[in-house]
Amino acid sequence: MSVHIIIDGYNLIRQSARWAPLDRRDLQLGREALIEALRAYRKVRPHRITVVFDAAEAPGFEPRRDRQGGVEIRYSDYGQSADALIRHMTLDIRERAMLVSSDRAVAESAAACGATVIDAPTFESRLSQALAMENAVDSEAESDGWVPTTRKKGPRRRLPKRQRRSSVRLRKL
Numbered sequence: 001m002s003v004h005i006i007i008d009g010y011n012l013i014r015q016s017a018r019w020a021p022l023d024r025r026d027l028q029l030g031r032e033a034l035i036e037a038l039r040a041y042r043k044v045r046p047h048r049i050t051v052v053f054d055a056a057e058a059p060g061f062e063p064r065r066d067r068q069g070g071v072e073i074r075y076s077d078y079g080q081s082a083d084a085l086i087r088h089m090t091l092d093i094r095e096r097a098m099l100v101s102s103d104r105a106v107a108e109s110a111a112a113c114g115a116t117v118i119d120a121p122t123f124e125s126r127l128s129q130a131l132a133m134e135n136a137v138d139s140e141a142e143s144d145g146w147v148p149t150t151r152k153k154g155p156r157r158r159l160p161k162r163q164r165r166s167s168v169r170l171r172k173l
Contacts, residue, residue, distance in 0.1 A: 002047070002048065002096060003047045003048070003096060003098050003169050003172050004047070004048045004049075004050065004093055004096050004097050004098065005047050005048065005049045005050070005098045005100060005173075006050050006052065006086055006089055006090065006097055006098070006099050006100070006115075007038070007049065007050065007051045007052065007099075007100040007101075007123075008052060008082060008083070008086060008099070008100060008101035008102075008103060008106060008120075009031065009034065009051045009052055009053040009082070010023075010053060010054060010082070011101050011102055011103055011120055012034065012100055012101070012120045012123065012124065013030045013031070013033075013034055015102050015119075015120035015121055015124070016034075016120065016121075016124050018033075018124070019033050019034055031053065034051065035051065035068055035069075035071055035073065037127060037131070038051065038069075038071045038127075039068060039069035039070065039071055040131055041127050041130055041131060042069065042070045042071060043134075044130050044131065044133075044134045045130060045172065045173065046070075047172065047173075048072075049070070049071045049072065050071075050072040050073075050074060050089070051071060051072070051073050051074070052074050052075075052076065052082045052085050052086050052089070053073070053074070053075050053076070053082060054075070054076055054081060054082040055075045055076045055077060055078050055080070055082075064077065083103065083105065083106045086099065086101070086106055086110070087106065087109050087110070090109070090110040090113045090115045091113055093115075094113050094114045094115060095114045095115070095165070097110065097113070097114075097115035097116070098115065098116045098117075098118065098169050098170075098173075099115050099116070099117045099118070100118055100119075100120060100123040101117070101119070101120065102119045102120040102121070107119075116165075116166045116169045116170065118170065118173075123173070126173045127173075130173065
């Protein structure tokens, strides 16, 4: 089962130490930096990614939908919030959805639909780790060295089914 990552764009940007200063200078800079990072992430992990932005903060000439490097960019319609669009999207795809947002109301409604919810700082750290590991693998491929692992083996307590499904989706990040 494929994972569809739905990102509350401005929520992630404003929760981030990396993108928030760019956003304070110019909204477009923050959006472009986030989209560029997601394009690089998609090269490492080929999940379907949709970033949702509020139309109230989008320039008038922006299209409602766009696609850059495999990352779908959506702006909510005028008079509709990005939160409402995200709720509608998670209702459509339910268990396949993974929502990235620190907004409690949006997260609770997505979790009620069966979607996996991850907060913005956690996703940002996973994004950074995946990109760093890709860079490490690229440099390691040049040296053809052995990669030590710290993965543990052995029995452990089994989580409830819903948590196991969520953890499987989170491991795919």
